[in-house]
Amino acid sequence: MPAPVRRKLLFACLSLTALALVLTGTALAGAGRAYPPAGSPNAGGIRDLYWVVLGVTGVIFVIVEGALILFVVRFRNRGRARSAEGPQIRGHTRLELIWTAIPVLILAGIITVVFYKLPGIKDVPAAGAAGPKMTVQVEGRQFYWRYTYPNGAVSINELVVPAQRPIYLVVTAPSFDVIHSWWVPELAGKMDAIPGKTNHTWFEAQSPGIYQGQCAEFCGIEHAMMLTHVRAVPNGEYESWVARQLHVSANIGRMTFEGACAPCHGLQGEGIIGPALKGNATIANPEQLRKLLANGKGKMPPVGNGWTPKELASLTAYLKQEFAGGG
Ligand SMILES: [Cu+2]
Incomplete structure (x- = not known):
């Protein structure tokens, strides 16, 4: 490779590495962590799967990149003519079988873990430490979230729930609206709010607090303003709040x-x-x-x-x- 080309390539590689490091740092600072949060059992299941996939792909990354660097150094040019041909090798059945079988086994392993974890992510428990499961209707609208509680009370953007009780969410959007996606990362995975279709998800906030979320489906000009949060409070506080919420105020x-x-x-x-x-x-x-x-x-x-x-x-x-x- 001529020297100027090599210098340009080196410069490009170093710039990209620097950019990647800067962006990683920013993302880490913004999220405060490098892994999905888990304030609810199903979010915990999602985080466990994240670690499994990250671990497997991390090991593969190190092996592949290590081999790449090793081969670049070991089989470098060493002053041979650019037109000189290397040894001509034709096939290696056992090696080819091995590099086909190993990825199949890895994928089968990941799939097994996912199916093992899936019921804990998908299935709503009938009750939590603070009481039985409670259903809330969730409606995605341009550009806000509307929550309807069992007693008929309604709230906008703020979902108030009792902590340590499973909250079953019935997620939809009105027929005249567009697709949105309900997402409070610390509590549950994304769930699409689709006009004319009903989706379900759930969470159980393990401790009182505020859990931030946002619409995760580009839904129009004010999509970025479509924020929401879950405020988990003790059971008694929830009961008095939801009763108050029934009156014009x-x-x-x-x-x-x-x-x-x-x-x-x-x-x-x-x-x-x-x-x-x-x-x-x-x-x-x-x-x-x-x-x-x-x-x-x-x-x-x-x-x-x-x-x-x-x-x-x-x-x-x-x-x-x-x-x-x-x-
Ligand atoms: Cu939206």
């Missing part, structure tokens, strides 16, 4: 505004891709507002289609209080 109004309206209209209603809200005539007219939320208009999706009267009343009161009048 300023809290529900703000929660609905911040989840369903703010991604496009701004947290201060200042307008982003949707118009500014201050002094908007529709806000002063509840009937017009109801129709707009139910049907959408132009770029605006029908964000309020299917809402309960309580959600609608809470949001209407909140918008009126914050944005009606003035200009």
Whole structure:
């Protein structure tokens, strides 16, 4: 290889290595770890599989790269003419059988471990330490998550659950919407929210706390704003929260505004891709507002289609209080 070409190649290799190291460091700093988190038994199963696959592929990586470097050094040019041919070898049946059989055995091993672990990831336990399984309906919408609890209460973007109880999620999206994907990495794997189809997943938060998540399917212009979080609390605290959530309130109004309206209209209603809200005539007219939320208009999706009267009343009161009048 001529010297300038060799120098360019060396430079490219070193640049790529440096870039890889920088990106790895950034990713590590961002996540705080180099492995999937596990705040729920099924997330623990996913993490175990991650370690198995990483271990197997890690060993293969070291063997293959080690052999590559060894052969590069051992069989280097040593001043022979570039046109000189190496020894002509034809086939080696036993070697070929071995390098076919070993990968098959490795894959079969990985598959066995996956199937062994799958029930623990997939099957919902009937009860946890703090009580029996509880079902929550999850709806992915442009651009927020809507959660419906067993008593009919609703919350937007924040899913409040009792810790140490299995939460069974029924995940879907309205027929007029698009595909989203529910994902709170610390608690469970991704689950698609598909219009007209119902998917299921579950988790059991092992300890109280906040678990961050986001929509994991590109679903439109404000996809990046489609965040969610799970707030796991002690059982008693959950029961009083979910009972309070049944009444029209300023809290529900703000929660609905911040989840369903703010991604496009701004947290201060200042307008982003949707118009500014201050002094908007529709806000002063509840009937017009109801129709707009139910049907959408132009770029605006029908964000309020299917809402309960309580959600609608809470949001209407909140918008009126914050944005009606003035200009
Ligand atoms: Cu989405």
